[in-house]
Amino acid sequence: MYLSRISLSARVSERELVKIFCYDIYREHQALWKLFSNDRNAKRDFLYRQVFEHGSFKYYLLSMRKPHDHQDAWSIETKNYTPSLRAGQRLAFSLRANPVICIKDAQGKRKVCDVVMHKKRLINYKNLPYGERPALADLVQESCGQWLEERAAKNGFMVKGKEVRADGYREHVSRMPRGGQVRFRSVDFEGVLTVIEPKLFEQVLMQGIGKSKSFGCGLFLIKRI
Secondary structure, three states, X not given: OEEEEEEEOOOOOHHHHHHHOOOOHHHHHHXXXXXXXXXXXXXXXXXXXXXXXXXEEEEEEEEOOOOOOOOOOEEEEEEEOOOOOOOOOEEEEEEEEOOEEEEEOOOOOEEEEEHHHHHHHHOOHHHOOHHHOOOHHHHHHHHHHHHHHHHHHXXXXXXXXXXXXXXXXXXXXXXXXXXXXXXXXXXXXXXXXEXXXXXXXXXXXXXXXXXXXXXXXXXXXXXXX
């Protein structure tokens, strides 16, 4: 595996910047996909995360293949990614995820539901008096923190609510070139985790967690503490 940090070259025009960063998650995905255009038959084999560092957008990209810039548009730094994990190890982490759960509707049909919206329905948020409605930040922290805790054990790690912050809740909408649209919500997690089963957690690092992995979600960024 390879971990890359990439940013757009200063040679890229403002028009190109607007095309990529116009809050269009599909265009962003396509721009990164072109870094692997040497094999047109390959399936997506990378995870990525957009960050804003030192006044500009950058991407962290974890991939099976080395990314290559065929258009002279990117600055790319790449290194081999071989995390050394052990049981009991504590790691600082950053994660952008799409926290959803599968529930049954009134007709008994299973459907995917955003955990924050589901929490709002459970507490009848719309019909609560304004003074009794919990703050959105509190709903995000509670519901998304619980979502991550519930997935931790089966993925080889442990998190504690007081050591994790969940915020940055936002909706992404992008129209597809041939009709239809991509629509999902993401949440940013920051905190500390404990490795329980190194092999399991290594799989999560390599494969990501949750939905919408094609659109910038699921990649754990970790560092020793």
